[in-house]
Amino acid sequence: MNMFLETLIGGLLAGTMYSLVAIGFVLIYKASGVFNYAQGSLLLFGALTFVTLTDQGVPALGAIALTIALLILTAIAIEKLLLRPLTNRSPMTLFMATLGLSYVVEGVAQGIMGSQVRALNLGIDDLPIFLGDIMISQFDLIAAAVALAIVVVLSLLFNRTRIGIQLRGVADDTRAALSLGIDINRIWQIVWAVAGLVGLVAGLLWGARQGVQFSLSLVVLKALPVLIIGGFTSIPGAIVGGLIVGAGESLAETYIGPYLGGGITPWFAYVLALVFLFIRPAGLFGERQIERV
Amino acid sequence: MSEINLPAAAEPVDSIGLKALGVAAAIAVLLAAPFLASEYWINAIIVPFLILSLAGLGLNLLTGYAGQLSLGAGAFMMVGAYATFSLQLRVPDLPLPLALIVAGLIAGAVGLFFGIPSTRIKGFYLIVSTLAAQFFFEWLFLKFPWFYNGNSSATIALSRGLSFFGLDANGPHGRYYLTLGIVALLTLFSFNLIRGQTGRNWMAIRDMDTAAAVIGVPVFRAKLQAFAVSSFILGIAGALWAFAYLGSASVQSFGLTRSYQILFIIIIGGLGTIRGAYFGAAFVSLLPLALDWLFQHVFSGHVDAGLLQNIQKAIFGLLIIWFLIKEPEGLARLLGLRRAQGTRRRLFPS
Secondary structure (H helix, E strand, O other): OHHHHHHHHHHHHHHHHHHHHHHHHHHHHHHHOOOOOOHHHHHHHHHHHHHHHHHOOOOHHHHHHHHHHHHHHHHHHHHHHHHOOOOOOOHHHHHHHHHHHHHHHHHHHHHHHOOOOEOOOOOOOOOEEEEOOEEEEHHHHHHHHHHHHHHHHHHHHHHHOHHHHHHHHHHHOHHHHHHOOOOHHHHHHHHHHHHHHHHHHHHHHHHHHHOEOHHHHHHHHHHHHHHHHHOOOOHHHHHHHHHHHHHHHHHHHHHOHHHHOOOOHHHHHHHHHHHHHHHOOOOOOOOOOOOOO | OOOOOOOOOOOOOOOHHHHHHHHHHHHHHHHHHHHHOOHHHHHHHHHHHHHHHHHHHHHHHHHHHOOOOOOOHHHHHHHHHHHHHHHHHHOOOOOHHHHHHHHHHHHHHHHHHHHHHHHOOOHHHHHHHHHHHHHHHHHHHHHOHHHHOOOOOOOEEOOOOOEEOOEEOOOHHHHHHHHHHHHHHHHHHHHHHHHOHHHHHHHHHHHOHHHHHHOOOOHHHHHHHHHHHHHHHHHHHHHHHHHHHHOEEOHHHHOHHHHHHHHHHHHHHOOOOHHHHHHHHHHHHHHHHHHHHHHHHHOOOOOOHHHHHHHHHHHHHHHHHHHHHHOOOHHHHHHOHHHOOOOOOOOOOO
16 A cells, blocks of 8 residues: 555656646647647756856856746747747647747757756755655655646736736637737747746756756657646646646556556556547547537 | 648649650659669668658658648558568568568558547647557567567568569669659559549548538548558558668667658648658758758868757758748649649639
């Protein structure tokens, strides 16, 4: 029983890290209808910039500020050079454009800052905490707390600020928002910047875990089943999806894995997502689209 | 995908004499190519170009014609390659061409299976199914030694090479003609398929599947057909990639990068066109060479390999974005300007 609980809790905590990546997706998808494949690359870009700056001797706070500034500039550039020319194109075209974007971001980031593995120390000791007999990773606990804090901040932003309300307006009905005089281009810039910041936090946490390197951009592939399960348009969905995937993965690896020879995590989440989709084709919290001819 | 309104009209058939002449000239050039190009060009550029075109063709049937986005092209290529290997190893009596066909059928069946979710799941949600295939087969073929016959390096290679019916296709010329023959046959097959009822059904589903269902297109069957046919072609392309180009392949030869590469080929070449696959594959094969050449001459080798790779990657991404903005219908449209909208020639004068 203890082993089960330990696996479950470890999985749930790891799941919040997936959620963190997925939230960035949801933000952009809600506001601009873009399935942003480049989220992983932006995550890598943020973490890599931070590590490079601290390696150059820039103090941590300064490095964070500079990285954030760079991410905001990137968001503005993406809006001006990619989203605006592609307005009103099919969602599929936009998705493929973000695939191209991920190549550009990865190529430029690694071309300038190198592609070797960089260690990132956030000053969080990864000591196990014991809760009765159950061992919990302190790092995972802090990561989960950070994810929770981000969700709280985002929901305050969406519900209490003028920008947040505009943002929800755009997400709800772009045309109505436009006719009310909401500057949709600025909203896109803000959303992409916020998604970049969420990506930065996720990138730093993941980077501290596994080192900052190219494979960091592949967490996109971890976040995808999370999104699918939760639905593309829902932040609570991203959280719940992350928890389901995290717990499912670690339980499956422990209890089903041995019968299949182990190493099943890369595909298990996808199969899990498929099972969920068969029951709810738009995810648990996704909006079901009504089709008309 | 409703915005991609690709012309469904057949090729115009005027000036048949000129066209026949052109086709004859093209065939002559294709047959004579090995004697015009150096061995390096055949092995390292022309053969992979042909195979990538074939893979692009396969994916284009699914994504470009039937409108089902797939990020798992590499998985179906992998299935084709490993199936060919197993058949050649365990059923030695089966000649290579038949083994390729059976391997293609196996890949097609696998594609059909992973296509089943498409009947319930639409759009972006569907990429989960194809990505599941990608990761599952990467795991499967690496995990169980049976698939690579317990080889210590976990790679697959044909022990008897590319010999069949007493012919030896192991040399560069043999590989070229084998690949060319298969590519030509499958291109013809695809041409006929998309101009018939099957292709029309696919395009109707791509443009709007609800409307297609309303006018009586069997959506369920047509989607599965698209997955099966596409995977059949991809499977054969995978087998060729492994044995006619690489010689020995592993799971890494068909990773996610390969899937993206095939997807880029059809985006750049033109979604929903047969020739687009060829233009896209030519572009993808030649661009790295051109960039290599450029950097070698401009910077005379001062740029290290890692940086060069990243620069290539960034340029590649920029070109994709540029294509999507400037010419969403790809090179096929750009190079076929005489079929521009409004000036399209008609089959019957009216």
